[in-house]
Amino acid sequence: MFENTKQIVARIGETDQLYLQENTPELALERADLRLQLVVLSHVRQEQIHFLQEAIVLLESARVEYEEMPMRLYLNLSLHLAKAYMLYFEITQENRFALITQQILKPLTPHEHSEIYFFLAYASAVKDELALTRHWLSKYLKTAECDVALLQEHPAFKHTRQQTWFNDLIQHKLH
Template sequence: MLNNSQEIIARIGETDQLYLDANSPELALERGNLRLQLVTFSNNRQEQLYFLHEALAILEQARIEFEEISIQLYVDLSLQLAKAYMIYFELSQDNKFALITQQILKPLSHLPYGDLYFFLAYASMVKKEQALTKHWLRKYVVSSEYDHELLHTHPAFKPLRQEIWFIELIKTQFH
């Protein structure tokens, strides 16, 4: 991650020039990520939405544009896209973005990627689907990507922190 918005904007210029020469899934992933970083730096809602729309377009296109793509890269693009839609949810509080996240990630949920489970749990929590939230969190906490701190600090899961099943789930991961 670059340190400030000027560095990010400079890198966007570089990667956009590279895109004009030859596009690749890796380049699309970087271009989308740079724009998501700008969303977090900006305090202006219109700017945030602008960069978010750019990131969504780049990432959506990359998932369908390339015929030969590794499963890892496809998952990375899908996770970045899910992250973008959940940022959109955070800005708008519109649950349709959680549904879109589920639609992107559910077809990949048979793969052993903990971050998929985290975003599916997050989207399920937003949609108040307790059983699905519980299901995805169970898969997440046993994955190699499990991040105890993230689960305890993420605001979406705050209502669960007093639930017995949640406390037990976290406790079993420490032993």
């Protein structure tokens, strides 16, 4: 086991003990994030799905369990949930996980958050929804946090990069 993996597993044990004392949305976010880190480190599909399912339950529960929380925390929970579902998509290639991501994030678009736009573009791209991909990428590219290199390298945008409008959007952002 890699040293980093051992540290993550140890921290999961610590946060699970903290959960038994008192759960908070921040703690749920950390517990889910640790599991998502293990998904990325694991090369065993069954392990990945197990950790994804745990992370999704933690994030979904935290989003509805607490009546009051700062909007920034709710957005972070939602973005981690979207990331979990898109990891699920990457492992299974099932479009329903991209659809779930769209359903989670679409109501949050008024917050004009770059990662919301990115994940919506990502989910649209894997579902071959070209018009929506263009729409969300246009919004993403207008944000200060936009990562052009990520768009040029991310496998989900392979077919999108062949579109003239995609290259025009990138050139406009670079100038």
